[in-house]
Amino acid sequence: MTDAETRLTRKGRATRDRIVESAAAVALERGVQGMTNEEVRRAAGVSGSQLMHYFPDKESLLSAVIDWRAQAVMNFTQMAAKEGLDTFEGLQSWVDAYLDHEEACVSGCSFGSLAAELVKSETGLRGKVADGFDQWEELFRAGLQAMRDRGELKRSADPRALTNALMSSFQGGMLLSQASGDSTALRDALTAAMNYLSTFRSARSRA
Amino acid sequence: MTDAETRLTRKGRATRDRIVESAAAVALERGVQGMTNEEVRRAAGVSGSQLMHYFPDKESLLSAVIDWRAQAVMNFTQMAAKEGLDTFEGLQSWVDAYLDHEEACVSGCSFGSLAAELVKSETGLRGKVADGFDQWEELFRAGLQAMRDRGELKRSADPRALTNALMSSFQGGMLLSQASGDSTALRDALTAAMNYLSTFRSARSRA
Numbered sequence: 435m436t437d438a439e440t441r442l443t444r445k446g447r448a449t450r451d452r453i454v455e456s457a458a459a460v461a462l463e464r465g466v467q468g469m470t471n472e473e474v475r476r477a478a479g480v481s482g483s484q485l486m487h488y489f490p491d492k493e494s495l496l497s498a499v500i501d502w503r504a505q506a507v508m509n510f511t512q513m514a515a516k517e518g519l520d521t522f523e524g525l526q527s528w529v530d531a532y533l534d535h536e537e538a539c540v541s542g543c544s545f546g547s548l549a550a551e552l553v554k555s556e557t558g559l560r561g562k563v564a565d566g567f568d569q570w571e572e573l574f575r576a577g578l579q580a581m582r583d584r585g586e587l588k589r590s591a592d593p594r595a596l597t598n599a600l601m602s603s604f605q606g607g608m609l610l611s612q613a614s615g616d617s618t619a620l621r622d623a624l625t626a627a628m629n630y631l632s633t634f635r636s637a638r639s640r641a
Numbered sequence: 642m643t644d645a646e647t648r649l650t651r652k653g654r655a656t657r658d659r660i661v662e663s664a665a666a667v668a669l670e671r672g673v674q675g676m677t678n679e680e681v682r683r684a685a686g687v688s689g690s691q692l693m694h695y696f697p698d699k700e701s702l703l704s705a706v707i708d709w710r711a712q713a714v715m716n717f718t719q720m721a722a723k724e725g726l727d728t729f730e731g732l733q734s735w736v737d738a739y740l741d742h743e744e745a746c747v748s749g750c751s752f753g754s755l756a757a758e759l760v761k762s763e764t765g766l767r768g769k770v771a772d773g774f775d776q777w778e779e780l781f782r783a784g785l786q787a788m789r790d791r792g793e794l795k796r797s798a799d800p801r802a803l804t805n806a807l808m809s810s811f812q813g814g815m816l817l818s819q820a821s822g823d824s825t826a827l828r829d830a831l832t833a834a835m836n837y838l839s840t841f842r843s844a845r846s847r848a
Contacts, residue, residue: 465761467674542760546816550757553749553819554672564820595829598817599810602830606813609753610805612760613771622802623809630837 450488453478454498458506461499462544466551469496493557500548500559504566507545511573519577522586522639525600525631529624539617543608545570550609571597591634603627657695660685661705665713668706669751673758676703700764707755707766711773714752718780726784729793729846732807732838736831746824750815752777757816778804788846798841810834 442450456478461469474495475485489495514531517524532538549563578593607623649657663685668676681702682692696702721738724731739745756770785800814830 463761465758468761546813547757547761549820550754550816551672553816554670554675554754560820560822564822567817567820595833598814598826598829599833602810602813602817602826602833603806604813605816606753606809606811606830607805609757609760609812609816610774610809613756613767613774615767615771619805619809622805623813626802626806626809626834626837630833630840633837633840 446488449480449484450498453480453485453488453495454502457495458499458502458544458548461496461548461551462542466496466548469499493559496552496559497562500552500562500566503545503548504569507543508570508573511570515577519573520580520584521577522581522632522635525574525577526628529628533617533621533624536617539608539611539620540615542612543605546605546608547612567601571601574600585636586639587634588636596631596634599630600627653695656687656691657705660687660692660695660702661709664702665706665709665751665755668703668755668758669749673703673755676706700766703759703766704769707759707769707773710752710755711776714750715777715780718777722784726780727787727791728784729788729839729842732784733835736835740824740828740831743824746815746818746827747822749819750812753812753815754819774808778808781807792843793846794841795843803838803841806837807834 453474457469457474460473460477464473469492471482471485471492475482478485489498510531511528512519515524515528517527519525519528545566549567552559552563554560574597575593578587578591578596581587582589582591582593603623603626604620607620610619610623611617660681664676664681667680667684671680676699678689678692678699682689685692696705717738718735719726722731722735724734726732726735752773756774759766759770761767781804782800785794785798785803788794789796789798789800810830810833811827814827817826817830818824
């Protein structure tokens, strides 16, 4: 948090949070291009000068939206993996949280679709997108590392490589399902990713 | 091709093609948001009225860019898979065409990154994006089906599901590598996808 943010009054912080949450919702539905000042003001119920006060330009608002989306998707990931991301059951619960809800499969990943729109920007936003992915992936890396340390995954399992494979399947499957308006691609992608992960299940874990 | 397009003179068609190719290059580098009339005019070396003549609005130009990118990525896919997309060697050649060139891994998929930017548009562009993926994926589905028919893949192999898994790994890996500016994610994703495909290799094929 910056000094300026620390000095915000409680009411000011609530207004700022409402703007960020509203902007994130507009960006998810209409894309970054559709996230205009007018749409954000209307969704957040603030004036143009209030919006300008907290976010003097679109880049500063997008920066806050990236942080907000990254935190939200990490919270969701931990909540969805009921048994924890360091168990096969927990990882499957996370997968099922999407596959059990058609709408969740075809709406696009709330963080990934934002990332895909911003990754070409010449500003510092690409770095923020990369940091967001990195923090999110760390949840999976830590979980898979713990499974390997406990001997549930074979020694040949590389937690980093498996995390990249799992996250890639998720992001790519989300994009294909969003494009087609059908959950099949995400279902096939995540099923393959979990089956592949299972090939690293140790004999001890199968017992 | 529409009637209007058929009636274009040869010179007119060359101008139109140059506009589409230039617009595709601008969109790849700067994103759809950065694909402004002025940038396209400059890149293609045409006047504003010429641009307007062929593409009266941004949607009509984007529609042509989607077609152009889809065709280009399909041509590249078939060229890269030297031994054909109906062999393990050919599929690996396609993978290697990316992994052997760091730049190809971090620049983002030329079709997928365009797709990710347009998939939220409320116009008919989402349908065109879906068609592009479908035609591209058909190359892989047909190849995997031929491998299954010849007995190189087990009967349990589902060409459609395996294609979705492979394309998802590719698209997601491209996004993660583009965000991080590092080829590792794409490498891990495609290695996992090819290893997973290999689990469907028939005993006969291994012989």
